[in-house]
Amino acid sequence: xxxxxxxxxxxxxxxxxxxxxxIPHPPLGDLQQRFLIWYAIVYGFTMxxxxxxxxxxxxxxxTQRKEGWQYSYVLLFGLALVLVTGFQSWxxxxxxxxxxxxxxxxxxxxxxxxxxxxxxxxAFFISxxxxxxxxxxxxxxxxxxxxAAIVMLGRVPIGKMIWxxxxxxxxxxxxxxxxxxxxxxxxxxxxGGVVMSLRIILGIERTYLT
Amino acid sequence: MxxxxxxxxxxRRLIFLAIGLAVAIPIIMKLRMPIRIxxxxxxxxxxxxxxxxxxxxxxxxxxxxxxxxxxxxxxxSFLRQCFRKKLKIIYTGHxxxxxxxxxxxxxxxxxxxxxxxxxxxxxxGYRPGYTAVMIGIGREIRDFFAVDYKGVPVDSFPMxxxxxxxxxxxxxxxxxxxxxxxYWIQYVVSRFGVRMFSCVTGVMAPTLYPYLxxxxxxxxxxxxxxxxxxxxxxxxxxxxxxxMPAQSIAHLLIIAFIVFGNIxxxxxxxxx
Numbered sequence: 001x002x003x004x005x006x007x008x009x010x011x012x013x014x015x016x017x018x019x020x021x022x023i024p025h026p027p028l029g030d031l032q033q034r035f036l037i038w039y040a041i042v043y044g045f046t047m048x049x050x051x052x053x054x055x056x057x058x059x060x061x062x063t064q065r066k067e068g069w070q071y072s073y074v075l076l077f078g079l080a081l082v083l084v085t086g087f088q089s090w091x092x093x094x095x096x097x098x099x100x101x102x103x104x105x106x107x108x109x110x111x112x113x114x115x116x117x118x119x120x121x122x123a124f125f126i127s128x129x130x131x132x133x134x135x136x137x138x139x140x141x142x143x144x145x146x147x148a149a150i151v152m153l154g155r156v157p158i159g160k161m162i163w164x165x166x167x168x169x170x171x172x173x174x175x176x177x178x179x180x181x182x183x184x185x186x187x188x189x190x191x192g193g194v195v196m197s198l199r200i201i202l203g204i205e206r207t208y209l210t
Numbered sequence: 211m212x213x214x215x216x217x218x219x220x221x222r223r224l225i226f227l228a229i230g231l232a233v234a235i236p237i238i239m240k241l242r243m244p245i246r247i248x249x250x251x252x253x254x255x256x257x258x259x260x261x262x263x264x265x266x267x268x269x270x271x272x273x274x275x276x277x278x279x280x281x282x283x284x285x286x287s288f289l290r291q292c293f294r295k296k297l298k299i300i301y302t303g304h305x306x307x308x309x310x311x312x313x314x315x316x317x318x319x320x321x322x323x324x325x326x327x328x329x330x331x332x333x334x335g336y337r338p339g340y341t342a343v344m345i346g347i348g349r350e351i352r353d354f355f356a357v358d359y360k361g362v363p364v365d366s367f368p369m370x371x372x373x374x375x376x377x378x379x380x381x382x383x384x385x386x387x388x389x390x391x392x393y394w395i396q397y398v399v400s401r402f403g404v405r406m407f408s409c410v411t412g413v414m415a416p417t418l419y420p421y422l423x424x425x426x427x428x429x430x431x432x433x434x435x436x437x438x439x440x441x442x443x444x445x446x447x448x449x450x451x452x453x454m455p456a457q458s459i460a461h462l463l464i465i466a467f468i469v470f471g472n473i474x475x476x477x478x479x480x481x482x
């Protein structure tokens with residue numbers, strides 16, 4: 001019974017959504033819209049679940065003095081700061097997203113620079129990794145290497161300055177071989193997705209229940 | 211031979227320094243390079259150009275600070291083009307952390323173009339639900355966005371009076387650094403038949419080419435190059451166009467490093 005009820009709910013909602021895709025008229029369309037609203041509400045509450053999990057994990061890390069426990073204090077402080085400034089701005093301006101609010105101040109001066117810095121570091125690591133790992137070991141690897149170099153040059157103005165045909169070859173690589181491979185992979189992935197969805201709706205695939 | 215050995219074993223700190231300089235020097239020296247306009251960017255630009263005055267465009271912000279250097283110039287150019295064409299913009303998105311960032315650009319360009327909130331554009335903010343929100347708007351936008359980002363009922367704004375679903379929108383433009391662009395195509399374009407083009411990061415652009423060739427999207431503005439092309443078309447060359455020399459030299463340098471690495475690899479293989 002404990003497993004049967006979730007399987008019945010999954011079957012009914014899944015079946016209804018598939019039918020509503022083809023027949024979006026009342027009452028199917030209305031029911032589907034109701035389910036979508038419920039989904040959005042549940043989606044919102046998963047953030048609370050994530051918050052709970054994040055708190056538990058970091059508090060445990062601090063109490064058990066696991067490696068890097070000091071950083072958990074930084075995380076908890078950051079979490080508290082965002083929550084406090086968010087609520088304070090909400091009460092003061094009616095929204096945390098008012099540009100003069102303390103929440104937006106912490107967002108612009110802490111969160112945005114931290115995110116940008118983390119991602120900017122990638123340029124350095126990618127360069128170093130490409131230098132060390134991008135080797136023409138086999139014919140296929142050489143082909144990939146040459147194609148990557150042409151696309152890298154073709155996507156920037158200097159490519160055309162070196163040789164006017166580089167952007168043309170780059171466009172051809174993106175529009176013909178790349179696209180053919182991509183399309184083949186995508187068709188395979190989405191056929192797999194359809195099969196997995198059917199297995200879940202029909203109750204054959206039950207691993208999500210464990 | 212010593213030079214070849216050195217080239218094959220360059221200290222990674224030197225690589226970091228070289229990349230840093232390759233990016234910084236062209237920006238400091240304000241170098242400029244000619245920008246070629248690609249067909250996919252021109253097509254995206256013309257999609258907006260061909261819309262009649264007063265058409266409603268939904269802009270979905272699905273990026274954050276990590277990809278702002280690529281997507282911010284696209285978003286600003288998009289706003290300028292839309293307001294110049296007197297189009298109406300619905301601003302929303304599926305990345306809670308990204309919406310306030312793009313809001314700065316929205317506020318900046320709307321002030322520059324004299325656009326009026328609630329008449330020329332509206333900020334609906336973020337709602338959890340992702341694909342559920344995308345599909346749900348197809349029936350009634352108020353089921354998910356009954357109020358704007360400040361909690362004001364959307365029905366109190368004149369521009370929202372006749373907007374209920376995708377049937378009332380002429381175009382969707384997605385600004386994404388992840389898979390949101392694909393979800394918009396799969397869940398909305400193919401189902402509701404609304405027109406769309408994508409503004410994405412350089413690494414995401416190749417994933418969208420099958421949709422462009424199939425005619426499911428009308429254009430792709432990809433990476434800093436795409437942003438620079440779009441800025442040129444709109445007539446406001448800014449950070450993307452000025453960033454192209456830095457990116458050009460950085461790409462050239464990375465290719466040079468790959469060549470050096472391979473020279474070292476073949477030398478070591480021959481020695482063995």
